[in-house]
Amino acid sequence: MIVIIVVLAAALSASVAANRYLRPRMVTETDQGMKVQELIGPMQTLTILLLAFVLVTASASYAQAGDAARREAHELAHLAAMATYAPEPQQSQLLQDVVCYARTVRTAEWPAMAAVRSSDASDQWSHAFRGVFRTLRTEQAFGMLVAADDQRSLAREERVAQASPSVPAPIFWFLLTVLAMTVIALGIAVPHRDNRGQLAALVAITVLLGGALVIIQNVDRPFDRLINVPPTAIHTVETQVLHDLQAAHPGAALPCGADGNRA
Template sequence: MVLVIVVAVLALLAGLAANRWLRPRLVSADDDEGMAVKDLVGPLLTLTVLLLAFVLVTANGSYGKAEVASRGEARALDQLVETAEYAPALQRARIQADAVCYARAVRVQEWPAMSEAEGSPAPSVWSTDFRAAFKTLQGEPVFGMLVAADNKRSDEREERLTQATASIPSAIFWFLLATLTITVMALGICLPRKNNRGQILTLAVITALLTTTLCIIRDVDRPFGGIINVEPTAIAEAERQAERDFTQNHPAADLPCDEAGNRRAV
């Protein structure tokens, strides 16, 4: 984001400098001959705005999918905890405890890792323990419901991790940055050399708007890091409810994990 701002400001200064020293050499005495530089700026600005709008919609779609996947994973985990109520006491305690530890591992360890487009192996420890508990319930009526809820949780987690990576390739981002730079410089060249305070102010506003749009694209395209990010609110609520159910059903039992979702030493 800092790079975008720095390059945009440099482009603005370069455009103003070119207007001062380069434009007199480019513009002939008769401006009506051929197409002037200012005649090309309108289509260039339109192209820049359309490209930014298109990419912004794409990035926003990725952000929306990440948020939906995060909520879907929390709902699936909550359904898993509720379905475990129909299991025998031993398996019910194990599944509900694993759900609390899974939610903690996601919230504390995997969420920060996703800001770098990476995952964490910590939640997989507890999802593996889910399946180990399910094996002891084969043939029971609750077995199919537990497997279905766990499959839903797994699918939503995979989608969440997928959306943690940037959906816009780096080449496209650099192309947008180059287009913004050329547009701002072209606008600067076309400014009048005298009595141009209003035009300079307008150019500065346009530069700020285009730069802000590109910064928003960069930020939204990484939904788990930056200023505009998806918070682990849903998984934290699922953790709270799972811990409540576990405590009510097994008040004398301890969770097999610490506050970060790591397995305790036996």
């Protein structure tokens, strides 16, 4: 976002300078140049042609990231439900591991996805699930638990994958360059005198175009920036499974702390 602001601020400054020093040498004073209404047209055209497709692509990626996060939470809740068919002590152990896994996803993996990577803290509880499964090979619940955990793992992989930007960096820089050049060109077209209205419109266009790029940059990193997908769904599952565990096994001590790391 800082880069966008710096580049477009520089473009706006160059635009005003071009209007003040370059336009008098290129256009006669009798030419009134572009009116404010005429400046709105290029703004709309540029916004639609250059930004619409990229904004739709980034928004779709954001929506897919949210879907993947909710799907993982659903599959984790399903795994917890299947764990109730396992005998003790494996049932209690699996429910405890589900709570701890959810905590590490919320506290460790969500920040890690800002760097487009998973968390080792969550991996350890995935391994813990499978360690319990190995002790249930002769039980009827074994197949259901393995299938449920496989779906959870796939949903987690999709969530982590959606942390990667969907808009390649060259395309983003191309858009920023084109918009900066457009702002400068519009500055040349603004009349040299009596131009307060046109300059105000030019500033507004620059702010709106920059805002569109900032939105794209934010929604394109769904687990980072200002517009992000929160870990609400996984936190809901964590709370629900913990409540069920405490109701069925009063006084059961979790093998992890509030951040999900082993106690």
